[in-house]
Amino acid sequence: MDQRIAPKQVPLSTLLGELAVFKEEWLKSPFSNQLRGLLLVRSVWNIDRAVVVGLGNMTPLLDYDDDENEYRRRRKQRLTQLTIFLDIVDILSTAQGGRQIKIYASDPAFERIDKAFLKKLGIKVVKEAEEHVTSSTFVYSPFCPWYVGVAAIRHSPQLYLGVSIQLIMDLHEPRQEPQYGFDMTEEQAATTEKFLQTRVMQSFPGLEHYPDSEEGMQWAEFKKLAPELVALTSQALWGAFSFYWPKSGPLPPVTTED
Numbered sequence: 001m002d003q004r005i006a007p008k009q010v011p012l013s014t015l016l017g018e019l020a021v022f023k024e025e026w027l028k029s030p031f032s033n034q035l036r037g038l039l040l041v042r043s044v045w046n047i048d049r050a051v052v053v054g055l056g057n058m059t060p061l062l063d064y065d066d067d068e069n070e071y072r073r074r075r076k077q078r079l080t081q082l083t084i085f086l087d088i089v090d091i092l093s094t095a096q097g098g099r100q101i102k103i104y105a106s107d108p109a110f111e112r113i114d115k116a117f118l119k120k121l122g123i124k125v126v127k128e129a130e131e132h133v134t135s136s137t138f139v140y141s142p143f144c145p146w147y148v149g150v151a152a153i154r155h156s157p158q159l160y161l162g163v164s165i166q167l168i169m170d171l172h173e174p175r176q177e178p179q180y181g182f183d184m185t186e187e188q189a190a191t192t193e194k195f196l197q198t199r200v201m202q203s204f205p206g207l208e209h210y211p212d213s214e215e216g217m218q219w220a221e222f223k224k225l226a227p228e229l230v231a232l233t234s235q236a237l238w239g240a241f242s243f244y245w246p247k248s249g250p251l252p253p254v255t256t257e258d
């Protein structure tokens with residue numbers, strides 16, 4: 001049955017098998033340990049849902065000049081992004097005594113196979129991620145367009161992981177009268193500013209030395225700086241990619257929209 005819903009001769013069973021292999025590789029890596037240590041520094045988590053935006057299609061379309069190796073690499077890249085997301089959910093659940101965390105995913109690029117695959121993993125695919133974000137949510141944005149992340153942080157999620165919010169601010173001048181969808185509005189700028197003022201930022205393990213600035217770093221230079229991370233994740237994570245969680249103090253009230 002699985003075989004019939006999978007395009008490009010990649011059956012669902014292959015995706016599940018590959019995910020298991022990448023998970024094992026990830027969990028054996030020093031980055032997984034560092035990730036656990038980083039998240040457990042914060043002793044009070046109150047998270048009951050996790051939302052991933054922009055994960056992408058697990059069987060990405062080939063460009064005309066891609067070969068089978070490039071196709072496999074890109075599949076590994078996205079499966080590894082998913083592995084890391086699920087590892088963080090697991091760490092947060094364990095830190096809260098095994099609390100159940102509902103998991104949602106949203107991406108207009110999902111195809112039937114992605115939806116079937118995510119369903120098998122207990123992940124609910126939703127149209128509008130923003131509607132599912134509350135103050136007790138972990139939001140993960142593996143390179144989703146910036147405005148989707150900004151829409152999510154409007155709901156003050158307790159944990160956010162994605163491209164540096166500071167960098168997003170630096171790259172987009174707020175406009176009173178935005179002309180294009182990617183122009184930042186003043187309301188979006190106010191949302192990001194408020195978020196930054198109330199959050200602590202921590203780089204993802206292995207990306208600490210990546211500059212959080214417009215200048216960034218060339219890919220060749222980054223590969224030299226973090227060869228283990230690049231090889232392990234198949235280029236899944238790079239750049240100024242950071243966690244944000246609340247500064248110490250009382251936790252925000254929990255909202256329970258669904």
Ligand SMILES: C[S@@+](CC[C@H](N)C(=O)[O-])C[C@H]1O[C@@H](n2cnc3c(N)ncnc32)[C@H](O)[C@@H]1O
Nearest residue numbers: 053054055056106107108109142143144145148
């Ligand atoms: C640059 S790709 C990243 C894909 C993959 N995570 C990666 O790193 O290769 C951005 C992804 O965001 C998705 N996207 C665009 N708008 C979105 C939205 N409103 N909600 C969720 N995902 C969205 C796109 O379909 C695409 O899969």
